[in-house]
Amino acid sequence: MRFPWNKVIFLSTAAALGVISASLCAPALPAISKYFSAEFSALQFIISLFLIGNALGQFLCGPLSDQLGQRRIMLLGLSLFIMASAGCALSENLFFLLACRFFQGMGSAVGPVLSRAIAAKLFSQDRSAQVQSYGAVGVGLVSMLAIFSSGYLTLLSWRSNFWLAALLGVLMLLWTHLTLKDNGTKRLRPVSLTQSFKEIAQTVRHPVFFNYALCHSITYGLMYAYITLFPFILIAIFHENNPMQVGVYSAYMIACYMVGAFFAARLVLRWTSQRMVTIGIALQLFSGALLFVAPLSFILPALIVFNLSIGIILPVTSASALAPFAGDSVGTASSALGLSYRMVGSLLSICICQFPLFEGKSLALAITGLSLLSFMLYQRSTQEQRKGALPP
Structure with missing residues (x-):
């Protein structure tokens, strides 16, 4: 069977839209602050309103795609993303920019939610895990390119960053129009927020979804905490406070994440999703133990192992959580997964970052303890799958 590289590239590009x-x-x-003569506290809303809009979009687009079709919602979301990005680029006052950022976040949500749903609907659990793992490699690569290119674009004008986002949206819109087929979903009932809440709550109660989604969310929480603490670990331990060097170290870690995802993609069909999750959690647990007991010189190797582990765990647990919903409710399940990892992951990250750094020991304890919890959740998931648990 020929591997669907065209679908992998499409889905990974769509998934990277928010990133x-x-x-x-x-x-x-900084350039926006200077242009609008705005305080930094006001500029924080540029990020927070984007995230709020993205969360609302995650909640809406999954159930809507089950009711109206994935293609239609993808085109609608991308159109909103393009208009909002162009609005950001054309903004002449801060309030209008903030409003456009909210809608930009809302439109960008269709990428990750529907890319997961499309992969789960088109492929088996292990093949979906492989496709999402290759997609994670693509997202990592696109993230690195965006990080490096954004600085150069800002030298031209802060507006050029938003024009580039709009251009990407136009290309994705054309690509979707030409290649994505309607999934045939047509539910003859009105779209209702109350019904969406009920469907997402029903999905979360499914035992296989609940355990895999919580395992997925725990890993996201550890990743958020690591991203927050990593610059401070470098400064406190290696006395490295050069932003350029911190950026280089961060790029190395993203590369390790990509290697882990590539490893999962190459081996998941041979070793199955269950075994890949076991390997990923074992590596995560090992990285936490190494970070806790090893001398300072082993901190970077421990973090390399940690990034390898999240590259394995995230795409495989995503595919496994959605596997029971490969029918007409896969969009709702993808929305539920997105909301779960954002809420649980953010909460865990905030809690972890409240503790003193202690040369990375607090992060080590969190990785070790939460990895053990992930392993117990994974064991429960495999037991439920053996029983043949079906969506309620």
């Missing part, structure tokens, strides 16, 4: 939007905006914040 690209965030990465392109961050370096432009």
